[in-house]
Amino acid sequence: xxxxxxxxxxxxxxxxxxxxxxxxxxxxxxxxxxxxxxxxxxxxxxxxxxxxxxxxxxxxxxxxxxxxxxxxxxxxxxxxxxxxxxxxxxxxxxxxxxxxxxxxxxxxxxxxxxxxxxxxxxxxxxxxxxxxxxxxxxxxxxxxxxxxxxxxxxxxxxxxxxxxxxxxxxxxxxxxxxxxxxxxxxxxxxxxxxxxxxxxxxxxxxxxxxxxxxxxxxxxxxxxxxxxxxxxxxxxxxxxxxxxxxxxxxxxxxxxxxxxxxxxxxxxxxxxxxxxxxxxxxxxxxxxxxxxxxxxxxxxxxxxxxxxxxxxxxxxxxxxxxxxxxxxxxxxxxxxxxxxxxxxxxxxxxxxxxxxxxxxxxxxxxxxxxxxxxxxxxxxxxxxxxxxxxxxxxxxxxxxxxxxxxxxxxxxxxxxxxxxxxxxxxxxxxxxxxxxxxxxxxxxxxxxxxxxxxxxxxxxxxxxxxxxxxxxxxxxxxxxxxxxxxxxxxxxxxxxxxxxxxxxxxxxxxxxxxxxxxxxxxxxxxxxxxxxxxxxxxx
Numbered sequence: 001x002x003x004x005x006x007x008x009x010x011x012x013x014x015x016x017x018x019x020x021x022x023x024x025x026x027x028x029x030x031x032x033x034x035x036x037x038x039x040x041x042x043x044x045x046x047x048x049x050x051x052x053x054x055x056x057x058x059x060x061x062x063x064x065x066x067x068x069x070x071x072x073x074x075x076x077x078x079x080x081x082x083x084x085x086x087x088x089x090x091x092x093x094x095x096x097x098x099x100x101x102x103x104x105x106x107x108x109x110x111x112x113x114x115x116x117x118x119x120x121x122x123x124x125x126x127x128x129x130x131x132x133x134x135x136x137x138x139x140x141x142x143x144x145x146x147x148x149x150x151x152x153x154x155x156x157x158x159x160x161x162x163x164x165x166x167x168x169x170x171x172x173x174x175x176x177x178x179x180x181x182x183x184x185x186x187x188x189x190x191x192x193x194x195x196x197x198x199x200x201x202x203x204x205x206x207x208x209x210x211x212x213x214x215x216x217x218x219x220x221x222x223x224x225x226x227x228x229x230x231x232x233x234x235x236x237x238x239x240x241x242x243x244x245x246x247x248x249x250x251x252x253x254x255x256x257x258x259x260x261x262x263x264x265x266x267x268x269x270x271x272x273x274x275x276x277x278x279x280x281x282x283x284x285x286x287x288x289x290x291x292x293x294x295x296x297x298x299x300x301x302x303x304x305x306x307x308x309x310x311x312x313x314x315x316x317x318x319x320x321x322x323x324x325x326x327x328x329x330x331x332x333x334x335x336x337x338x339x340x341x342x343x344x345x346x347x348x349x350x351x352x353x354x355x356x357x358x359x360x361x362x363x364x365x366x367x368x369x370x371x372x373x374x375x376x377x378x379x380x381x382x383x384x385x386x387x388x389x390x391x392x393x394x395x396x397x398x399x400x401x402x403x404x405x406x407x408x409x410x411x412x413x414x415x416x417x418x419x420x421x422x423x424x425x426x427x428x429x430x431x432x433x434x435x436x437x438x439x440x441x442x443x444x445x446x447x448x449x450x451x452x453x454x455x456x457x458x459x460x461x462x463x464x465x466x467x468x469x470x471x472x473x474x475x476x477x478x479x480x481x482x483x484x485x486x487x488x489x490x491x492x493x494x495x496x497x498x499x500x501x502x503x504x505x506x507x508x509x510x511x512x513x514x515x516x517x518x519x520x521x522x523x524x525x526x527x528x529x530x531x532x533x534x535x536x537x538x539x
Contacts, residue, residue, distance in 0.1 A: 165305020310360030
């Protein structure tokens, strides 16, 4: 994680050197919370990813490293610091669960200060086909936005989902677009010079006002003729295609960790499961070549959240969504053998009939059995420490925060809004209960008053009772990586720890009822205080 191109090569060449053998486990600047400034990207090639290619690649083959083929049965996550947390980078920024976020900040999301300006909006390009067409517009300040509409049978559904997705995933740490819900009259839209469209015969022709009217006839309108839409501000920089959930970008010198090993992409499974984002595919990601302070680099984004929270953008999500892959041979065989008489439980579930929500529920939901539309190698490689990391962030959304976010989406039916709030809260708690139960859920370690202290997250959230914790203390040789046992079996620092010198390292192995689910906490004497510099989890 620390090393770039030539540095990694140099390390490989000198690995046998006595000077480098026995490299320390911890460095003076551990734990890292922010990666070094990115190296400049000089040549970024735009990649047009094919959803069909990814579908067949991940369904019938898998080019990624897989846990089942790894020595020891799993591939540990990379792109993490010594505490098991994901440092800030071009991929991820620590927000909720790592620091306090106010309700105002959560609602603001990636930005709420640049909605389309008052005045005319100029159409610069258009998508006129499909059930939910849209426009690219430019406001009077020159800012550009994608204007996306709700399906006629489901007013508010896709726009609210896209609005909320940008805020939830931003709070969780990802880069997302600035999305705004806007209401406007049709006469605000003007056709820009030279804008063309495809006619019914597949030929390009000049767009005229009648074409705008025909598009708007396909979308919901209020009694006063007002139209609700989602205005997504274009991301800064130059688009260079999306990212895949395996491998790395060869044109990005900063993209060193195979994507199926990244904790922020493995843990994304938990977030998508909670929010019902079964359309979490490569085509719904976007890499942007940005220029900041005279340096070009690639920033990675999640985009297009219209298919979350029960929405499938163009219609309510299918009952299959989140429950079955698009290609599920086992289920297909059951259907054939039963002559179509058998239907899975999720198909027969009684979903609430809220057009603005679509199909979203909490009673049938099982966090770790949730399924995206097709296989995702990063999701498939998730481990208990990956999902524990993610569940902590999900549980950091308070009831109050969820209510405020849903209120900001401006649902006109208060019952629909209440249903969505209930689903998000119930699903959140299921996520915490599921993934806190797979490890010893101790967190928030610190040393104070001569004791190692922690929070038992299962007990904090009422999922389980805290069992008695035994501690096995040792002096840790940071250079050799060896442990020398010390007396002590409780949270109090042993005398050898209290009387140690600055720079000395120690470890406390914490065990509850299940010895396999141990947590080892590493401390460093800072001269008058002790810092937690490392955490290792077993399961």
